[in-house]
Amino acid sequence: MKNTPSRRTSGSSLVMIIVNGEPMEWEEGMTVRDIIDGKRYVFPLLAVWVDHVPVPRDRFDDATVPDGSNVQIIHMISGG
Amino acid sequence: MEKMKVLAEWTYVPAKPFRGYTGKTLKVNVGDMTFQSKDVSEEMKEKFTGGRGFGLKLLWDSVKDTTRWDDPENEIVISGGPLCGVTQYPGMGKFYAVFVSPLTNQTYDSNAGGHFGPLLKFAGFDAIEVQGKAEKDVIVLVDADEKKVQILESPFDDVNAYTVTEALHEYFGKPGDINDRRFVSVVTAGKGAETSYWGCLNSSFWDSHRKLPRLKQAGRGGGGTILRDKKIAALVVKTHDLSGTANNPADVGTLTRLGAKLHNEILTLDAEQCRMRTVGTTHLNEIMNEYHLLPTMNYKFGQHPDADKIHSEVYGKMFTQGIADGCWYGCTMACAKAVDGFTLKTGPWKGRKITVDGPEYETAAGMGPNVGVFDPEWTTEVNFYADHYGLDTISLGTGIAFVCECYELGLINKEHTNGLDLRFGNKADILELLHRLGEGKDEFALMVGKGIHRMKDLFADHFGADRDVMERIGMEGQGIEVSEYVPKESIAQWGGYFLTLKGPQHDEAWLIFMDRVNKQLPTFEDKAEALHYFPNFRTWFSLTGVCKLPWNDIEPADNATSYPPQEAAKVPEHVQNYVEVFNAVTGKNIDKDELVLQSERVYNFQRVFQLRLGKGTRKYHNIPDRALGPVWADEWEAREEYYDNELKATGIDPAGLSSQDKCDRLLKKRREQWEELVDAVYKRRGWDKNGIPTVKKLKSLGMDLPEVVATVEKYAKPEDQW
Numbered sequence: 001m002k003n004t005p006s007r008r009t010s011g012s013s014l015v016m017i018i019v020n021g022e023p024m025e026w027e028e029g030m031t032v033r034d035i036i037d038g039k040r041y042v043f044p045l046l047a048v049w050v051d052h053v054p055v056p057r058d059r060f061d062d063a064t065v066p067d068g069s070n071v072q073i074i075h076m077i078s079g080g
Numbered sequence: 081m082e083k084m085k086v087l088a089e090w091t092y093v094p095a096k097p098f099r100g101y102t103g104k105t106l107k108v109n110v111g112d113m114t115f116q117s118k119d120v121s122e123e124m125k126e127k128f129t130g131g132r133g134f135g136l137k138l139l140w141d142s143v144k145d146t147t148r149w150d151d152p153e154n155e156i157v158i159s160g161g162p163l164c165g166v167t168q169y170p171g172m173g174k175f176y177a178v179f180v181s182p183l184t185n186q187t188y189d190s191n192a193g194g195h196f197g198p199l200l201k202f203a204g205f206d207a208i209e210v211q212g213k214a215e216k217d218v219i220v221l222v223d224a225d226e227k228k229v230q231i232l233e234s235p236f237d238d239v240n241a242y243t244v245t246e247a248l249h250e251y252f253g254k255p256g257d258i259n260d261r262r263f264v265s266v267v268t269a270g271k272g273a274e275t276s277y278w279g280c281l282n283s284s285f286w287d288s289h290r291k292l293p294r295l296k297q298a299g300r301g302g303g304g305t306i307l308r309d310k311k312i313a314a315l316v317v318k319t320h321d322l323s324g325t326a327n328n329p330a331d332v333g334t335l336t337r338l339g340a341k342l343h344n345e346i347l348t349l350d351a352e353q354c355r356m357r358t359v360g361t362t363h364l365n366e367i368m369n370e371y372h373l374l375p376t377m378n379y380k381f382g383q384h385p386d387a388d389k390i391h392s393e394v395y396g397k398m399f400t401q402g403i404a405d406g407c408w409y410g411c412t413m414a415c416a417k418a419v420d421g422f423t424l425k426t427g428p429w430k431g432r433k434i435t436v437d438g439p440e441y442e443t444a445a446g447m448g449p450n451v452g453v454f455d456p457e458w459t460t461e462v463n464f465y466a467d468h469y470g471l472d473t474i475s476l477g478t479g480i481a482f483v484c485e486c487y488e489l490g491l492i493n494k495e496h497t498n499g500l501d502l503r504f505g506n507k508a509d510i511l512e513l514l515h516r517l518g519e520g521k522d523e524f525a526l527m528v529g530k531g532i533h534r535m536k537d538l539f540a541d542h543f544g545a546d547r548d549v550m551e552r553i554g555m556e557g558q559g560i561e562v563s564e565y566v567p568k569e570s571i572a573q574w575g576g577y578f579l580t581l582k583g584p585q586h587d588e589a590w591l592i593f594m595d596r597v598n599k600q601l602p603t604f605e606d607k608a609e610a611l612h613y614f615p616n617f618r619t620w621f622s623l624t625g626v627c628k629l630p631w632n633d634i635e636p637a638d639n640a641t642s643y644p645p646q647e648a649a650k651v652p653e654h655v656q657n658y659v660e661v662f663n664a665v666t667g668k669n670i671d672k673d674e675l676v677l678q679s680e681r682v683y684n685f686q687r688v689f690q691l692r693l694g695k696g697t698r699k700y701h702n703i704p705d706r707a708l709g710p711v712w713a714d715e716w717e718a719r720e721e722y723y724d725n726e727l728k729a730t731g732i733d734p735a736g737l738s739s740q741d742k743c744d745r746l747l748k749k750r751r752e753q754w755e756e757l758v759d760a761v762y763k764r765r766g767w768d769k770n771g772i773p774t775v776k777k778l779k780s781l782g783m784d785l786p787e788v789v790a791t792v793e794k795y796a797k798p799e800d801q802w
């Protein structure tokens with residue numbers, strides 16, 4: 001597990017990840033799907049990178065996200 | 081129907097398309113009853129590509145600097161483009177209509193599916209220009225089978241779209257052979273288009289499964305109003321010269337290979353991606369609600385607890401399933417969904433069982449939550465009558481939403497509305513207003529149909545309504561209504577809507593996710609880059625006759641894992657497909673940079689065209705407060721924590737401030753950000769501080785045509801250079 005103290009909230013015992021540039025509380029065993037659900041990202045055309053490594057859509061349910069990760073959840077444009 | 085009287089006739093030899101072009105355009109003047117065919121030069125193809133580009137070029141040559149929408153020299157130019165009519169690759173049957181708009185008095189372009197664009201080309205013409213004003217109602221017929229173009233006396237007392245379209249498919253189809261009606265396509269407007277500025281153009285296609293004509297709309301900008309101002313009841317094209325290779329492409333093998341790949345992608349992935357094949361664009365209803373982007377009560381809110389009632393699953397149950405609902409042959413995306421066996425509850429066709437085209441997302445949202453209604457049956461009825469009367473459902477939705485808010489704020493009352501109680505959500509009276517718009521007699525409805533821009537004047541002058549309040553809440557830019565996405569949370573989308581060529585329509589850029597959710601555009605320069613790339617890339621669809629939906633409402637399974645995030649959003653494999661399809665049809669050899677260059681040429685030409693018509697400068701890139709942020713306290717309070725954080729991010733402490741104070745302070749900051757955005761975008765686009773393309777920019781694009789440069793030089797000022 002990666003340990004990136006600078007991404008932890010200062011003065012708190014919480015461990016954090018960064019999702020689309022914003023801090024989010026991390027939990028042991030957290031999957032990409034957990035993050036998507038937690039953020040209420042219901043849009044179907046999502047692309048996910050964890051620390052710049054792409055995660056295929058069929059792995060969202062079981063791909064776990066390490067503490068301190070930088071997660072990008074990109075909504076493709078669609079619409080319009 | 082009795083035989084129609086021929087008022088004027090011209091015979092011609094239909095030119096066969098070669099490499100996507102027929103090389104001929106047609107001009108019909110219904111005023112002096114004349115016909116003319118022009119050649120398409122290589123230079124015209126090079127600089128304007130086709131479709132909207134041809135439309136703009138032909139319109140430029142036909143109007144004066146002073147031309148207004150209802151002058152006889154104004155035209156409707158319809159052109160498909162070199163890829164229009166391809167059947168191997170999905171989504172290649174669109175046409176673009178170009179005209180000087182009644183809403184904006186500058187050029188507008190609006191696209192429609194249906195079969196008119198492809199059939200026009202196969203009847204021998206890359207474009208049709210319609211000019212002049214007839215004395216009484218006429219029909220313009222392009223009949224490639226009989227090798228003639230005719231102006232016919234219209235037999236219709238009722239010019240509404242379904243009446244005219246059904247009759248003309250029957251009249252021009254072979255008697256006794258209902259399937260022959262597929263060789264006919266009709267463009268109509270309707271009675272509502274005559275008296276409002278929201279007139280749409282309905283383009284038909286014969287639905288062989290349902291055995292009836294369907295209608296797709298070039299909804300925006302008031303093209304239907306011009307059609308009726310010219311006293312044209314319908315444009316008709318007829319040809320049996322129809323085949324999968326009628327475009328005479330250079331390389332049919334490549335078209336087939338690329339098409340097969342995309343068909344397969346759609347058939348295997350659509351069900352888990354956007355579900356276009358089952359629910360069409362209504363899949364966006366619940367998504368927009370979840371992200372606070374669903375326009376609710378005149379864009380005050382982006383979310384509503386009743387949004388479940390308009391969920392795509394509800395619409396999916398209403399749409400007939402299992403029919404290939406493509407609006408042109410070969411479109412496996414098949415999103416042109418329809419509600420069959422729908423019994424109308426109101427209006428002139430009350431009690432009749434009909435088929436309704438749609439609703440699509442923008443109609444479901446605009447004539448739904450935006451007017452405070454969460455009832456798909458009601459929206460479906462509205463959808464039918466709007467098409468029938470020839471009214472744009474988007475302007476209708478945003479326009480009536482504005483009326484409802486004016487009513488609730490007490491700016492107008494029941495006396496002004498001739499007895500209608502136009503509170504948000506009052507279904508019966510809002511529908512009655514639509515019927516009055518369709519009839520074109522009621523004075524209040526006539527005011528409404530002129531669009532928000534003019535309603536502000538009319539309500540102030542006639543009813544003493546507060547002009548300043550209306551300026552703040554009227555969701556229009558350059559004279560046209562916003563197209564049903566809440567823009568206030570995305571700085572980039574302010575530009576996507578309000579730094580556009582023709583007003584807030586979402587065909588140039590839809591950047592809300594990139595900007596607000598993905599956080600991919602953190603600086604003004606990043607936003608400007610996106611507001612340079614996407615409008616230019618997306619313009620290309622309009623030059624070639626291509627539907628945008630198969631570009632990004634479906635994506636290859638590995639799109640997300642094959643490219644870095646910024647690139648993946650462009651769906652690079654599909655962009656490459658378009659490059660190859662273009663080359664396979666035309667025999668040319670462009671790459672993806674040349675594709676954007678083709679667009680950028682026309683994009684800048686259109687900007688100069690607006691300038692020529694007295695618009696096209698910075699002051700016309702106006703944005704209302706409601707598009708920038710919450711205007712009233714209740715909007716703030718609906719998302720208090722979110723907006724408090726937004727205010728904090730600007731350096732203002734919300735503690736102790738009233739909600740109204742907070743709104744005003746945030747808006748002040750956002751206006752400053754807007755000006756910063758405008759500067760960044762103009763710079764990136766190669767325009768001066770006043771939004772005028774520089775001569776240097778035009779030269780770099782090869783668009784330094786003498787009359788274009790002369791227009792720029794007439795208006796550009798030294799003090800506006802960077």
Ligand code: SF4
Binds near residue numbers: 172193
């Ligand atoms: S994607 Fe939909 S709108 Fe586009 S061409 Fe296909 S059926 Fe028509």
